[in-house]
Amino acid sequence: MAQIFHPSTNTFSKVSIFGAVFLVGGLLWGLAVVNRSGYATQAGVAREQPVPFSHRHHSGELGLDCRYCHTSVEDSSSANIPPTQTCINCHAQIWADSPTLEPVRASYRSGESIQWVKVHDLPDFVYFDHSIHINKGIGCASCHGRVDEMNLVRQVSTLQMEWCVDCHRNPAAHVRPKEEVFNMSWFTQDQEALGARLVDEYHIESRDDCSVCHR
Amino acid sequence: MNRLVPYIVVVLLVAVSACRQDMHDQDKYEALEKNEFFDDQRASRPRLPGTVARGHLQADDALYRGEVDGALVAQVPLAIDRALLARGRERFDIYCSPCHDRVGTGNGMIVQRGYKQPASLHDPRLRALPDGYFFQAITNGFGVMPSYAGQVPARDRWAIVAYIRALQLSQSAALAELDAADVDRLQRAGETQ
Numbered sequence: 001m002a003q004i005f006h007p008s009t010n011t012f013s014k015v016s017i018f019g020a021v022f023l024v025g026g027l028l029w030g031l032a033v034v035n036r037s038g039y040a041t042q043a044g045v046a047r048e049q050p051v052p053f054s055h056r057h058h059s060g061e062l063g064l065d066c067r068y069c070h071t072s073v074e075d076s077s078s079a080n081i082p083p084t085q086t087c088i089n090c091h092a093q094i095w096a097d098s099p100t101l102e103p104v105r106a107s108y109r110s111g112e113s114i115q116w117v118k119v120h121d122l123p124d125f126v127y128f129d130h131s132i133h134i135n136k137g138i139g140c141a142s143c144h145g146r147v148d149e150m151n152l153v154r155q156v157s158t159l160q161m162e163w164c165v166d167c168h169r170n171p172a173a174h175v176r177p178k179e180e181v182f183n184m185s186w187f188t189q190d191q192e193a194l195g196a197r198l199v200d201e202y203h204i205e206s207r208d209d210c211s212v213c214h215r
Numbered sequence: 216m217n218r219l220v221p222y223i224v225v226v227l228l229v230a231v232s233a234c235r236q237d238m239h240d241q242d243k244y245e246a247l248e249k250n251e252f253f254d255d256q257r258a259s260r261p262r263l264p265g266t267v268a269r270g271h272l273q274a275d276d277a278l279y280r281g282e283v284d285g286a287l288v289a290q291v292p293l294a295i296d297r298a299l300l301a302r303g304r305e306r307f308d309i310y311c312s313p314c315h316d317r318v319g320t321g322n323g324m325i326v327q328r329g330y331k332q333p334a335s336l337h338d339p340r341l342r343a344l345p346d347g348y349f350f351q352a353i354t355n356g357f358g359v360m361p362s363y364a365g366q367v368p369a370r371d372r373w374a375i376v377a378y379i380r381a382l383q384l385s386q387s388a389a390l391a392e393l394d395a396a397d398v399d400r401l402q403r404a405g406e407t408q
Contacts, residue, residue, distance in 0.1 A: 078246035
């Protein structure tokens, strides 16, 4: 009986057996890349909001402190979204007739909430607490990026567990002096030495056991 | 072909199950989440009128209202130390300086953007008023100034009052009242400008 395959196909079969390793490896690598990409994590996606509130204007240009609106961030797990009253504090007089701000005035008149779109949404099985991070010297910008340069806020981090754990295993790479936590542009040339000193000074434990975040 | 069916089913099951987000989005409410059950759709419930949360009774008139029997409290009813002033400075810079500016003259950024200019905190009339007056202005608002009771808790309001007093002192202190070290610091600060 004549051979079905020409002898040269031997080479094909050898190459494909060898290549399968790379093929599987490549697929896994591709999966990992997609999984960390903005497509999967929603990082980098600026969210449309019911009112085009600009953090760049209010925080960056006017210089309002984060805490003027996010009043509970130092004491609570949640950095609150401010009530409409906080907007009206200034906008009773400034841009008081602007059509853009009509939803704010409507909310103030009716008492109904403005339905802001959540940008940073952790899974419900993660019990994140803002206050402990703030009080141990983790700056807003370390996780949220330069919000003072964003018109519409977008997530800059993946918010994936490996991202959390990276810092929990080595907080010295990110901790800053407590008085600089709300300073969006703070930077040091010598994070290594400063971080090591602050981790010691602030009694920061490098904790990565499950129950720190999951319970 | 029939031999392939179980494999296809398994693959489909895995693919479908991976799409479920039940654990990501559980049947519980996070802070300020939407809850269709209530008419106002707020999961975080507003306090009912006439109720007091446990441990939040505000019975101390001096501390929470800045007046006792109708008379304004003359002095901050907290121990005034460096920590309180530092806290007051921090809170003043966050909540007051947008209008009153960092030294209290009333030229803050929001005023520069068109908000009605407040009186300077160094106005002799304001300097003569009791501490309780400032506390009540922060608590209840004054003129076009809104109430800051929702953003600043009572103890922080008093810390701000204490810091306002420090600012008033600082802006009208005579050179002769300063000791040599402070005069030296002032002069050096002046040279670097």
